[in-house]
Amino acid sequence: MSEEGRFTIHLEQREGFEINVAFDWKRAADLLMDEPPPLGEQHGPNASRVLAAAAANCLSASLLYCVFKEEPPEDCLKAEATCILIRNARKRLRIGGLEVRLIVADVVKESARFGRCKDLFEDFCVVSASIREGIPMKVTVVDQAGEVLHRSG
Structure with missing residues (x-):
């Protein structure tokens, strides 16, 4: 499950605010963001929605891996990600929190393994921990x- 090192994804503006995301995995489909x-x-998710999805996906995968290792059963987990948007002191929109x-x-x-995993899985989620x-x-x-x-920077 570990992935170490670096990777690069490529983004290209199409029309208006539409951005095509090409991943570094050949088998991964491109993602249209807007x-x-x-x-x-609104032809695709915006960055805030992708970040919320990434956190929920990582937590889901981390829990499933801890409990089942490589072969989790089908349809055994669903997730909901709520992104809380706030304005900072300069009135700029920011992500004030995520609830998964x-x-x-x-x-x-x-x-x-669930009893042990429920206390461990969050620490192994690369995205939410980061x-x-x-x-x-x-x-x-x-x-x-x-x-x-x-x-x-």
């Missing part, structure tokens, strides 16, 4: 020739 009106047309609810079937709850700790970020803006126009 902003809600009035900016975009995992709904497990009896086969999960009754597993011999969000909680704060993720250092570097941002660079370059032109098509590669000249650096802006750098932060």
Whole structure:
């Protein structure tokens, strides 16, 4: 389940605020992201929704892996992710919190490993643990020739 090192995904603006995301895995389908009106047309999820989905997906996979290892039974878990949007002191929209609810079937709850896993799985979720700790970020803006126009972090 571990994935170490680095990976790069590629994003390309299409029309308006539509961004096509191409993943580094050949078998993974591209993802179309968009902003809600009035900016975009809501043809795909925006970044806040993808972040909430990523946290819920990671927690789900972490729990399933802990309980069942490589072969979890089908349809044994559902998840809900709620993203709480707030305005900061400068009135900028921010993610003020995430609430993830995992709904497990009896086969999960009754597993011999569930008692131990329910106290461990969150710590092994790469995404939610990273969000909680704060993720250092570097941002660079370059032109098509590669000249650096802006750098932060």
